Amino acid sequence: MPRKYLLLLSVALGVIVLDxxxxxxxxxxxxxxxxxxxTLGERLSAMYGDPPPPGYDGLHFRSKRHIEISPSFFRLRYAENPGAAWGMFRSLPPHIRGPLFHVVSLGAVVFITWYFSKLSGKDPKERWALWGLPLVLGGALGNYIDRLARAFVIDFLEAHWYDKAAWPSFNVADSAIVVGVGLLLVDAFVRKEETPAENKSARLGS
Known part of the structure; x- marks a missing residue:
């Protein structure tokens, strides 16, 4: 197996397991x-099996506490997101939202795998994409597992500013996607900047 695919599998699986x-x-x-x-078996069945109906707080799994990491800025609090990143599309009817997310998730996996296959794995200029794509893939699959299991994603990282402003809750998969997309943006910028210089050198050498 080419080394680049070992990198893809190890990073993506690492993100999924951690998530x-x-x-x-x-x-x-x-x-x-x-x-x-x-027992672990009972817990996994409860986590990945059909969830109970939502309670008075709108949650399928009833929250019992949260953990303050920094009272003014950051806490761990259980949350459920039936929508996309940052809660987008959560108001769509389930019979529309479910198929939409399946198509988008599977399309993202196919596109990432195809794009990754186009990389040589030997060019140092590709290093940003070689790491960015597996991170995005692992994050997308991590959240997709949640959607397949219970039709909502578990979030728990909550950043806020003295409870006056808050960033939407997120998780490890979301973090991997954000970092991966950031690396892909760097990749696009670096390779765009280097390509004109390479073309100029080629013209001078011909």
């Missing part, structure tokens, strides 16, 4: 979902 593990810890520590389920 699902942190979500498991959040459900265990911040909700009551596992309170009457002592």
């Amino acid at each position: 699902q593990w942190t979500k498991y810890l959040v459900v265990r520590e911040l909700t009551t979902r596992f309170d009457d389920r002592p």
